Amino acid sequence: MNSAQKVRAKADNPDRGLGRLDWSFVLLALYLACIYALQPAFFSPNNLSALIYYTCLLMPAVLGVHVLIVLGLFDLSVGAVAAMSGVVAAKMMTAGFAIPVGLATGISAGVIFGVLNWLFVVKLRISALIATFITLGVARAVSLVFTKGQSIGGLPHGFGTLALGSARSSIPPAVYLGIGLVCVVEFLTHRHVLFRRLYHVGSNPAAAASSGISVSAIKLFGFALCGAGAAFAGLLQCSRTLSASPFLFPDLALESIAACVIGGASLSGGTGRAVGAFFGMLMVVISRNLVVMAGVSVYWRELGVAVILFAAVLLKRGEGRVGDRG
Amino acid sequence: MNTEPTVLYAEGLTKAFGSNLAVSKVGFSVSSGEIVALVGSNGSGKSTLLKIIYGTLVPDSGCTKLDGITLKQGNPHEARARGIEMVFQDKDEESKLCPGISVIENLFLGREPTSRLGIVQLRQMHERAKQIVEHYAFSLPPLGARVGYLSGGQQKAVAIGRALLSEPRILLLDEPTASLGLTEKRFVHRAVNELRSSGVGIVLCSHSLEEVMQVADRVVALRSGELIADERLVGTSEVDIALLMSK
Secondary structure, eight states: OOHHHHHHHHHHOTTSTTGGGHHHHHHHHHHHHHHHHHOGGGGOHHHHHHHHHHHHHHHHHHHHHHHHHHTTOOOTTHHHHHHHHHHHHHHHHHTTOOHHHHHHHHHHHHHHHHHHHHIIIIISOOOHHHHHHHHHHHHHHHHHHHHTTOOBOOOOHHHHTTTTOOTTOSSOHHHHHHHHHHHHHHHHHHHBHHHHHHHHHHHOHHHHHHTTOOHHHHHHHHHHHHHHHHHHHHHHHHHHHTOBOTTOOTTHHHHHHHHHHHTTOOTTSSOOOHHHHHHHHHHHHHHHHHHHHTTOOGGGHHHHHHHHHHHHHHHHHHHTOGGGOO | OOOSOEEEEEEEEEEEETTEEEEEEEEEEEETTOEEEEEOSTTSSHHHHHHHHHTSSOOSEEEEEETTEEOOTTOHHHHHHTTEEEEOOTTSGGGGOOTTSBHHHHHTTTOOOBOTTOBBOHHHHHHHHHHHHHHTTOOOOOTTSBGGGSOHHHHHHHHHHHHHHTOOSEEEEESTTTTOOHHHHHHHHHHHHHHHHTTOEEEEEOSOHHHHHHHOSEEEEEETTEEEEEEEOTTOOHHHHHHHHTO
16 A cells, blocks of 8 residues: 555544544643653653553543543533442441442442433433533532541451552552553444444434434433443542542542543544543643642642643644534 | 335324424325325425334324334334335435444444444445445445535435445435435436335435436325325326426
């Protein structure tokens, strides 16, 4: 294949190779180059592994939000649901139930809130902004009522192995879980018919419905996955600290949405990749870390994410992709 | 006279949007290998009628039967499963396909071949699409290209290709050639004739009387949602159809 044929083949099949990730890779590379010039200490192995670890802890929730963004929806309640699921699981474990029972209850609580969001958005036709803001309030209230505003400590040590592993683990299991989930979701969203439906419905719900696809069922699947993802992120965090707090993850929803957009997704739906969301979240986490590393006041913390988000939107617009619809 | 068995039978279909009666007690039939043209001025209820048959609209009353068995109303999934396909007109949201995904995925939307674990069989899809392209001497855009990048005519070609791929028994065409050039129009007419000879019943909704004269066997005329004529086209001229519409 000569070079002209290669160019044409890529134009014919934009999903081949890096495709849509080109810009998030470019953005990440540019960003890392700037950081290297300004703050070489950032690249110490300890700091880098801590960043990847923290990103992986959050990835289940980010992937859940990614699924909803592909559907053209979003969820503001992921942070509150993550905290609530951790609290529910912690309550179960401190009440003497086995760790798997606690985990299952926590995940179930997340799925229930996902289904609640679906009921509000799809069945009651409340906008996703308002509906998920309502469930955010409900989830936070449940956590606060359950804990009376206090953290729950004294969780079984076995629970800690989920995020931290044993003393012999050089790489914590949470890293394998986070990266493994990204790979699985990336594969499934490319090749599995149920996950492809997310893109079909997000791209044009009317066309999907007229093709016999149940738009409502696919949205239920998306919301339930998002709830489960949020719950799993909450459980990983609780496993890391062996405690649960009702105040965890105040910014997770907006950070996840920002990560997906930085990673190439469009809020109009129908586009976006799991790997892009991972790199997007990595950039968000790096921005937060950079402020600490540079010794800048924490009041500047939000600015880093805002600048990257703005750059991502500008780069995406520069692509001029018609298929993005926005 | 068409002696083929009746495949599709619509009876007493009625649909109102608020106080506006879009279709009123309309009934007609389509036989195997027959092309029925639906004619009428704008707002006469042609597209509404096709959407009711396909299942994207639920009628207030009436029913549609395929091979004598009543179709579930408002269920395009069942309509497709039983062999009814539709190409929507350009202004419908449905006609826009899914702009963010590839041509090949749009061609198989809703009926992708999968493994037992649900993995989409891309190679099988490409092979099947190539067969259709060769069979109908059809010109499709590159199969990996995103539909959002394509021109209106190319998108229409994808929509028609999608209908052909499923080997339908009844094909509903709502203004299929409205946005097409001369070459593409010829292709559509050739494909329609080929489908007729292979026994597919076709309902063609068109504003072009020339097109109706060229391909249709029978004409069903609507005015203000009511059926005003159902006649065979033998010995009928364009003027007769125009008069029929303006009765």
